[in-house]
Amino acid sequence: MPDFPFDSPSSRLVAEDMPGDNAMAVTVSELSGRLKRMVEGEFGNVRLRGEISGFKRAASGHCYLALKDDKAVIDGVMWRGTAARVAFAAQDGLEVVATGKLTTYPGRSKYQIVIESLELAGEGALMALFEKLKAQLGAEGLFDSERKKRLPFLPRTIGVVTSPTGAVIRDILHRLEDRCPSHVVVWPVKVQGEGAAQDVARAVRGFSALDPNGPVPRPDLLIVARGGGSIEDLWAFNEEAVVRAIAACSIPVICAVGHETDTSLADHAADLRAPTPTAAAELAVPVVADLRHTIATMAMRAERCARRYQERGRERLDSLVRVLPKRDALLAPQRQRTDELAQRLGLGLERRLTVARRRLDQAGGALRPAMLVQRHATASERLNAASRMLDTVNPDNLLKRGYVRIASRITGEVVTSAVEARAAGALTLKFADGDVEAKVERAGAKPYNAPKTDQPKLL
Structure with a gap:
């Protein structure tokens, strides 16, 4: 191994500032601060064109994303206030132009762009977003013809969602006045720029939520309208919030956005699309003269x-009437029959009177005085014989001859046997000159001063 001198910087154990050394040691924070000031000073305002990737919105409302092309990627951040002003829904795959300033994020030792405005990169990108939203919302069934409601033939109240100052509302009111004067309720909204989509969606939902019995009459029909313009001008009516509000509205909706060649997603969601606001008024009501x-x-x-x-x-x-028989022909048989019956009725009354007179004469002959006297005598003899027979069978006459009639003191019924007498107990003896009460005692009893006998004694 090569030998290194012990005083070489790579061989020192403890770092020390050496005389003549111009590479003074700095902290990481100091270096990060220098880089931040350098980047922000050099790139204070930039416009970047690229495709959005990894877009996400934090709970705080800030948005984080990356802009990329085919060779490089740069991170970006968009604070909540800026994100609220973006005129479209940012999402992955959109080609955009971001305006802002470059800065560094010391926490991760990287640089990023702080986006101050975000725009689509030309109409091509805007149309791509349009087609993407159309496919997404169409897949949910928001544009299906089965869910579209039928318009009322003659609405009493018409709600209009549009700008209160433009020519659109004047054209609608003028055409309604010409065709069929109607009660119109206008909900003023912004139709272009920041917050327009939220205004339109809020108005549609507000009309749908009105109470039919409330102070503001609930419309039978809604017209959502805007004049012509570029695709950027009409973009508020392509926003998802507006499309969903129109699709969920319980009131039938006519959408008239832009000119005849302009088509928005709101037109697809509405129950009927009109080419112009004036045409919407024509479709809303019939002509009174017609x-x-x-x-x-x-x-x-x-x-x-x-x-x-x-x-x-x-x-x-x-x-x-021509085929019916004449009245005289119909009534002639009845008239003849009536005459015959009248004639027969007279003859029958005379015959009935003759028979009654003959019977009266016969009955009168039976009422001669001699016959009455004879019948009276016969009746008297029969009555006397019946009276004598009655005296003979009268039981009270036997009492005069020493007989006694015995009856139960309780029930009053006549007692005819010893068994009935024992059962009765208390008896009444009826004599010719009055009644005597008696009591039955059983055989073998020895009452005081009573003679001995085997039979009951009547007292």
């Missing part, structure tokens, strides 16, 4: 139909 003409035509047709029905009914009635 309605009146239609109603008058239908009234005339209804009247002609009623008259035709009446005329055909009269013709059918006349035809039936």
Whole structure:
């Protein structure tokens, strides 16, 4: 091994400042600070064109990304305030132009760009973002024809989401006034620039959330409109927030953004696309004059139909009348039958009266005085015989001859045997001159002063 002198810097154990040495030792922080001041002084304002890669948004709202081309990559950071002003949704794969300043991040010994504005790199990049959003939202079903609602034929209230100062609202109101004067509620919004997409989405959601019974009438139809412009000017209506708000709106929506050749994602999400704001007003309501003409035509047709029905009914009635028999022909048999019955009724009454008179004469002959006296005598004899028979069988007459009728004192029924007497216990003896109460005692008992006997004694 080669020998090295002991006083060589590489062989010293402890670092010391040597006389004449111009490489003074500095700290890492000092070196990082020098690099930071050098980079920021040299590259205070730069514009970088590249493709976004590794984009992420922190919970604080700051965004971190990388800009790359086919040979190099540079990290970037975009603070929350700047990120809120970006007019499109930054995402991986977009080619953009970032404006800002270069700086270093001492914590990782790397340099990065602090982005102060972010723009798409030309219309090609903007259209690429448009197609990407269209494919993404279309895959979710936001543009399906099955979910589109039918427009009301004659809306009472129309809500308009547009700028309150542009020509769009004047064109819509003028065309509605010409065709069918309607109640219009305008929700003023920004239609271009920072915050426009949020304004439009908030207005659509606000109209949809109105209470039908609230102080502000809930529209039956919405018109979202904006005048013509470049794709950058119309970009607010391609934002995801606006598209989702229109797709979720419970009120039918007509979208009229830009000129006839302009198409936004909001047009795809709406229930109907109009080529211009004026055309949207035409699609929203019918023409009153046409309605009146239609109603008058239908009234005339209804009247002609009623008259035709009446005329055909009269013709059918006349035809039936011609084939019907005459009244005299229909009633002649009944009249003749009535005359015959009347004649027979008179003869029958006379015959009935003759028979009744004959019966009355016969009954009158049976009512002569001699017959009445004879019948009275016969009846008297029968009545006397029945009276004598009644006296004979009257049990009370037997009491006068020394007989006694025995009855139960409790039930009053006549007792006819010893068994019934024992069962009754207390008896009533009925004599011709009155009643006597008696008590039955069993055979063999020895009552006081009572003679001995085997039979019960009546007291």
